[in-house]
Amino acid sequence: MFIDRVSIKVRAGDGGAGVASFLRRKGLPKGKPNGGSGGPGGDVYLIADNSVPTLLRYERHPIWKAPSGTHGEGDFRHGKRGDRMFLPVPLGTTVRDPDGVTVADLVEDGQEVLVARGGKGGRGNAAFVTQKRKAPTFSEQGEYGEETDLVLEMKLLADAALIGYPNAGKSTLIARVSAAKPKIADYPFTTLTPNLGVVTVGERELVLADIPGLIEGAADGKGLGHDFLRHTERARALVILLDPSSLQDDSPKRQLEVLLNELESHDSELARRPRVIAVSKVDTVDSRDLEDLDLGVEADEFSALTGEGIDALMFHIADVVGTVERETPKREGYILHRPLNDEFTVHRSRGRWLVEGISAVRAVNLSDLTDPDAADFVAERLVTSGIAKALEEVGAEPGDDVEIGGIVFTFDPPSEHNNVFETFEPTEDDA
Ligand SMILES: Nc1nc2c(ncn2[C@@H]2O[C@H](COP(=O)(O)OP(=O)(O)OP(=O)(O)O)[C@@H](O)[C@H]2O)c(=O)[nH]1
Numbered sequence: 001m002f003i004d005r006v007s008i009k010v011r012a013g014d015g016g017a018g019v020a021s022f023l024r025r026k027g028l029p030k031g032k033p034n035g036g037s038g039g040p041g042g043d044v045y046l047i048a049d050n051s052v053p054t055l056l057r058y059e060r061h062p063i064w065k066a067p068s069g070t071h072g073e074g075d076f077r078h079g080k081r082g083d084r085m086f087l088p089v090p091l092g093t094t095v096r097d098p099d100g101v102t103v104a105d106l107v108e109d110g111q112e113v114l115v116a117r118g119g120k121g122g123r124g125n126a127a128f129v130t131q132k133r134k135a136p137t138f139s140e141q142g143e144y145g146e147e148t149d150l151v152l153e154m155k156l157l158a159d160a161a162l163i164g165y166p167n168a169g170k171s172t173l174i175a176r177v178s179a180a181k182p183k184i185a186d187y188p189f190t191t192l193t194p195n196l197g198v199v200t201v202g203e204r205e206l207v208l209a210d211i212p213g214l215i216e217g218a219a220d221g222k223g224l225g226h227d228f229l230r231h232t233e234r235a236r237a238l239v240i241l242l243d244p245s246s247l248q249d250d251s252p253k254r255q256l257e258v259l260l261n262e263l264e265s266h267d268s269e270l271a272r273r274p275r276v277i278a279v280s281k282v283d284t285v286d287s288r289d290l291e292d293l294d295l296g297v298e299a300d301e302f303s304a305l306t307g308e309g310i311d312a313l314m315f316h317i318a319d320v321v322g323t324v325e326r327e328t329p330k331r332e333g334y335i336l337h338r339p340l341n342d343e344f345t346v347h348r349s350r351g352r353w354l355v356e357g358i359s360a361v362r363a364v365n366l367s368d369l370t371d372p373d374a375a376d377f378v379a380e381r382l383v384t385s386g387i388a389k390a391l392e393e394v395g396a397e398p399g400d401d402v403e404i405g406g407i408v409f410t411f412d413p414p415s416e417h418n419n420v421f422e423t424f425e426p427t428e429d430d431a
């Protein structure tokens with residue numbers, strides 16, 4: 001099965017929790033805080049790997065989760081970091097986020113992109129010791145790992161793509177010149193998935209792609225539709241095969257018109273791509289008929305059956321591809337780097353002020369909020385992070401309910417008291 005487009009869900013590992021712990025010695029009172037921090041969760045990467053031919057494994061397993069960090073322990077022992085997860089994808093894979101934005105285009109072996117960041121580990125109580133707070137009894141929870149949906153799409157990396165009607169002889173040609181062994185038969189749409197073949201032409205190697213046949217109306221879904229033209233998008237040049245044999249109802253001239261039209265309606269840039277036009281199966285027509293073809297353009301002639309004209313055709317293709325290579329800079333893959341979204345947002349929802357965003361959740365992410373010490377600390381963080389101010393600006397009144405990270409607080413602005421939030425209760429979703 002040829003899989004060239006899949007949707008996957010990736011989830012980075014969660015951070016381990018920090019721990020609240022105190023040094024204990026037999027017969028001695030509670031000692032210094034020594035709770036270690038949790039380990040960070042593992043990140044998820046996609047990595048281009050030339051030993052991976054298709055996206056098949058992601059069709060079978062669409063959900064991937066990196067390991068979480070482990071929790072901290074007493075005696076300042078920190079949790080273990082969750083291992084990073086590398087998901088291998090074929091060269092030529094583009095990665096789109098749920099908004100359809102292409103975040104990476106992986107074309108070189110080993111090129112990688114971070115797609116989900118592991119959660120930070122929570123800090124242990126030892127990390128919260130200050131002059132004023134000598135024995136904090138709280139610690140942080142770990143952060144959740146990022147989770148995201150992605151669409152992976154594989155576009156073959158070929159030097160030249162063979163375009164033609166069904167039965168035009170595309171597969172026969174690629175079988176003749178390369179080690180590729182595509183299925184060949186005298187019925188249309190024998191080839192259902194693209195094949196790549198490597199041909200040695202003089203000093204260089206050419207990668208040819210055998211694309212399923214194209215017919216009039218493919219843009220409207222006729223035949224196999226335009227789906228496979230996607231694979232020609234990366235080809236440096238196109239080779240358009242015109243079939244003069246009796247297997248075709250349309251004349252070569254008409255075939256050329258239709259094919260150029262279909263290319264144009266898929267992507268006008270494709271219609272302008274440097275191309276080689278070639279008449280196939282010349283063994284089936286006599287030379288006088290060939291002269292009468294009246295294509296209006298220069299065309300090579302060959303027979304994949306007898307081998308006539310094949311060398312010349314391959315050198316011609318290599319020549320055109322070489323020119324394109326010299327004139328256009330090497331196609332580099334790319335990775336879109338976006339800033340970490342540390343912002344929080346405030347809006348009204350179900351009679352509450354809902355504060356969302358990583359920094360907001362981080363502010364309240366403590367192990368035990370019923371501990372007065374922890375509650376004080378959260379209040380402090382809500383002020384320093386700017387959340388309290390933002391709430392006042394949107395019109396939150398003292399006594400209003402505010403929900404952050406699944407926890408509901410009563411708003412108690414700092415202008416009137418020292419504490420921003422007095423009480424809290426877990427929400428129903430949490431319980
Ligand atoms: N006489 C002759 N027959 C050929 C030649 N090339 C291909 N054929 C025949 O034409 C038919 C179609 O060939 P394929 O290579 O399968 O054609 P295709 O373009 O790959 O067709 P689809 O995969 O259906 O799009 C087969 O019966 C081939 O044997 C040729 O040079 N001479």
Ligand SMILES: [Mg+2]
Nearest residue numbers: 170171190191
């Ligand atoms: Mg074929």
